[in-house]
Amino acid sequence: MDAPTMHNSLATKPLRKTKVDRLRDISCLPDGKRIIVCAIYESFRVMDLEMGTQVGEVWENKHRGVMKIALSPDGKKVASGSRNGAVKLWSVDTGKVIKTWTGHTDRVISVSWSQDGGRVVSGSDDGTLRVWDVQSGKTILGPINIGKNVREVCYSPDAKMIATALGSRGLKIWDANSGELLKTLQRVFSMCLAWTSDGKTLIAGGSKIDTATWTVVDLCKDFVNANSLSPNDRILAISSYFEKTVQLWDLETNQPIGTPLHHQENVYSATFSVDGKFLLTCCRDGHIYTWDVSAIVKRAGLPSDILDVTP
Template identity: 30%
Template sequence: MGASNRVDGGFAEYSGHTDNVFAVAWSPDGTRIASGGRDNTVQIWDPLSGQHFLTFRGHPTCILALAWSPDSQYLASSCTSGLVHVWQASTGTIIHTYRGHVRFVRSVSWSPDGTCIASGGDFGDNSVQVWRAFDGKQLYTHSQYRVFSALWSPSGTRIVSSCFEESVQVWDAMTGDKQIEYHGHHGPVYATSWSPDGTRIASAGHDRQAHIWDAATGQQLCVYREHTHFIKAIAWSPNGDFLTSAGNDTILQVWTAETGQRLVAEYRQHQSWIRTLAWSPDSTIIASASKHTVHLWPWQHSRY
């Protein structure tokens, strides 16, 4: 599949997809971006030039989530039919297909040591399933109603998961035993993000709020209230200084992680809802997707 890239006023736009993009993931080495969505493809491309490297067509239905392995060699991708593929990023060769879910798999996350994957299922199985990345052996299932997000902690010892119900759970990554349950939101919690040092968690959802809370105690630290519609994506900058959030109000907002109170900058180039976003590993660029395009925003805090 061909892809195009244009730069307009410093903003790059990747338009290789033919339908809505629901997932964007930056490779840990910073050299590639993977994006996937309703056209049933995952596309890998160069974030600097927009050059298209590879199109993966292994899914029969819409792509919902993507995650790179820590060594940037493999990708895990999930779709609405319940499949999770693990495949080689350089060739598109499928290493393993995990079939433990029934339908919509909205989240995939690699363990920091690259050995396991946590995948979160929405309709049908209502669970986070933890399994070995390269042979699919299931280690355990953590039950939760309609899972939207499941992310491994930076230390690899815990997983945070959010769901259609108001709660966010933090649990032991080895056993699945629940440690903390956060109840600060009102309505479904669509997205979560760990701080790079693993001490805090950001969560956001249907109530138009983003919360920062203590990952060890569940104590709420601050609430960000600048969005006017549902928040569908949130991500901590790798340097730990900022959070960015976006959703149905079409505006990408960057705000201070220390206090959670100060809006630092906004990106208003999207014309429709935003479902996914990702920081570059060096915290200088933000990728976000709306409809069938992915925008790259060269973020430099010194400009604001």
Template identity: 40%
Template sequence: MTTTATPNQSLRGHTNQVRGVVHLPDARQVITCSLDGSMRLWDLERGINVWVSYHVYDAKVWSMALSPNGKTIASGCDDDKVRLWNVETREVFAEWAGHGHVVSALCWSGNGEQVLSGSWDGTARVWNVKTGETVLTIETEHRHVFAVIYSPDATKIATGGFDENAVKIWDAKTGELVDTLKHLIQVWSLAWTSDGKKLFSGSHGSIGIFDTTTWQQIAVLEGHTHLVYAITLFQNQRFLASASADNTTRLWNLDTNLQVGPLLQHEDFVRCAALSVDGTVLVTGCQDSKLYTMESRTTALCLSAFLGAGLRKPQRQR
């Protein structure tokens, strides 16, 4: 029988769906974005909202990604633009136009020189961070692009979306199609192991695992009962956390491809999830506009020594 747990704390401030969350390098602060049009910085130790910004644009924020050096946030909105934020000054210093619909997904290249964006206009774009120019546009044939990701060596791009229901693999320099990994239903989330050998895709009720040398599916993580909106890998690449429209977040052991520990129960769809660099803090954002945190010493042990099979059940917030 699967046990359930509840988050350590819930943080209120947003007034609409939380669509993105990233941990800052200090592991005690996160930045979130929401369909309420705001981006917010949270202090997790004090459980408070440190700052909020609405003033740059009157648009819903659908996506965000943190640069590899932790100094810049890329955000995507329903005014079809991508913006760059300075994390320290909390100001926008670049604004890029080119998409024709909601910018629903973002990813930085490993060297921080390019940003990859996906849109409901069916395209993926590669932007030069210094010049703000689009250096590559990929007509994906997805009606809407829901997920984009670079391979660790930045030679490949993966896109996932709706119509076609597939993960598509592209050459990152030429934009040529390398392979199509068909799914029965739309693909909402993607993750790539740091060694580049495995690609994960979140779809309806399951997470596919693909061998990137053959592009064949080698395993499936089964347990969710609805769309998997987000997947995030632990630093040691041996555990994965997933967030779903079934109102749960789950932890998976990638050595056995089985769920471990209790499932983390929420009151509404879980739209995004992010692990701190040390793997001890999992933060989730939900359709109910709340941010949730879960901390576990056992999780840290799993990362450092592969000890313990699951998560310690957290205490309920009083």
């Protein structure tokens, strides 16, 4: 068997591919049946996860230019960052804008909710982050100068810290109440962030960081542009942009699970389903790829309880 044939025989195939033009980002709604899809610079829509069909009308986005979305902890609102510097809140039920916050002077690259849903932090190409009070819409912290090239901002689960990913300029950790710079990790290349639910581990790109000691373990040294944690924090999905692959990792052993998941083009984002049994990836080829994580885990010889989300 020649090398290409062997590669194809071992490759994991997606469960399905769903066509969505100009696809950019996805959030899974708490009911486990629907997803919110963001098309680059254009619109939002709600889709049925299993059927791949649109639910209701397209959410009208008059000014377009949406860069990133984040679902509120209660699943009722979506925060979006825009090219014109605005941060908007949307109602999931109506698909309408309910609040618009202005203050940034350049495009908003990333937004993140505090776990209690009371605050949203935004990071912008104007070199600052701002913390917004959801109820009043006022900036309650900032603008804080974090420097250019911000790629993502992310609240810690206890909302005491904010992490900022700055690409080749490293990773910075801020006090979420005072704005004080707490830690700088210059050697960590970070385009994307994810905290485990207990706050003990921060994932920055392909690096796993112990937040008690700030010890760094590099799982992957590729150009990692997207990552996602399973609901029980046991499995990490990381996207290698130039390789056009997503790899699953066992966070307890720091070992890869199965073979890389291959895509036709670069992957923009990845997110687990609410039950952790599926992984959804947004590909530049205009498709949502749905991967059966249960089957991948079984094929790798791992116990099924690695997916268990029950207490």
